[in-house]
Amino acid sequence: MSIVVTGATGQFGRLTLTHLLSRGIAPADIVAAGRNAEKVDALKSLGVRTAVIDFSDPATLASAFEGGDTLLLVSGSDVGGRLQQHRNAIDAAKAAGVSRIVYTSAPRADSTDLILAPEHKATEEYLRASGVPFTILRNNWYTENYASTLSQVAETGVYAASTGEGRVASASRSDYAEAAAVVLTTDGHEGAVYELSGDTAWTGTDFAAILSDVLGRDVRFESLSTDAHTAALLAAGLDEGTAGFVAGLDANIATGALDKSSDDLSSLIGHPTTPAADTLRTLAA
Structure with missing residues (x-):
């Protein structure tokens, strides 16, 4: 198993790495990817492989995703500009032969009036249309x-x-990160949309x-x-x-x-x- 985690230098991504390691995933089977080279380099102390990526530069994504089995696509922070970045990541994952994409979305993304949701809804639609197996984690606050x-x-x-x-x-952010780690490391989540x-x-x-x-x-x-x-x-x-x-x-x-939308979060993390x-x-x- 090889897991690629984008946004690995951010708080959510870093916590996801912690939970993956605590679940017994070998550090060598994890690729921690992020945009800040210095922060990415610091993650090497965990024993994980690292990659510097930029969602706006598809070439960096291709090399980082190559050989990856599962991709955690942590939504970008460039509100208003991240849809194209997400599309770039999905395209690169598909080209690299990634077997499943786990995407962090927004609560009720396809039906809500939440002002943060439109880019997430569009990303979910693009992901579904890509043909790559997926799991969607709709994280609440x-x-x-x-x-x-x-x-x-x-x-x-x-x-x-x-x-x-x-x-x-x-x-807590750690609760959501733990759920991501569970979904990345266990079976039965393909095609699932979790309201967390x-x-x-x-x-x-x-x-x-x-x-x-x-x-x-x-x-x-x-x-x-x-x-x-x-x-x-x-x-x-x-x-x-x-x-x-x-x-x-x-x-x-x-x-x-x-x-509250469901008990999915507590059910996933146990x-x-x-x-x-x-x-x-x-x-x-």
Whole structure:
């Protein structure tokens, strides 16, 4: 078995490597691929093979994917430009004879109004049309996405958002990475689409209570309208595009885009997902 992991220098990719190794995969059977040459070189200490790749340069993909049995295609971070990059990776994997592509997508990518989903939906469609066997991991929200919220709330005692009564079924990044490692190393996942989310979905009020416990101070949830939230973000110094994106994402949450979708995640990893409080407590420490 030879497994190629793209985005291996990122947090999710690096955790996936850890879980693959803990599952007994020989380091020599793993190719850790990433764009930053220095960070890629640092992964050699794990004993894995490495490759410097650029999704925008198909030649680098061809050499990295050659001889690979399974490819973990971690979605790119170039929002607005990653669809073509994903297509390049899928084409290169097909040409290299990769037997299966595991792609990290967005929750309910083919039916949601989540502002992050269109490129994922298009990638899924391209992957299906490629003829390469696939598994799709539709990852919900990482609890670690709220790392920057901790310091702000610690100062103000206020968690402000325009999510209304919407719920977020977050899990730790490690939970999702472990699921990827399971799917990469076990049979029976060809053609599967997994809706991965945390066991518990929380509201803004719930999250304020979690933050109170983690930070050891009273935290209240301030529920804002989308317009008021956008204005507050602009006043805090965010540019118009970023403020609109953040408020738009909260509007998606308010209508259920990040609510719990299934028990697929805990079923795959064989244990409950990590509670938000545990992840936040680690971040706070």
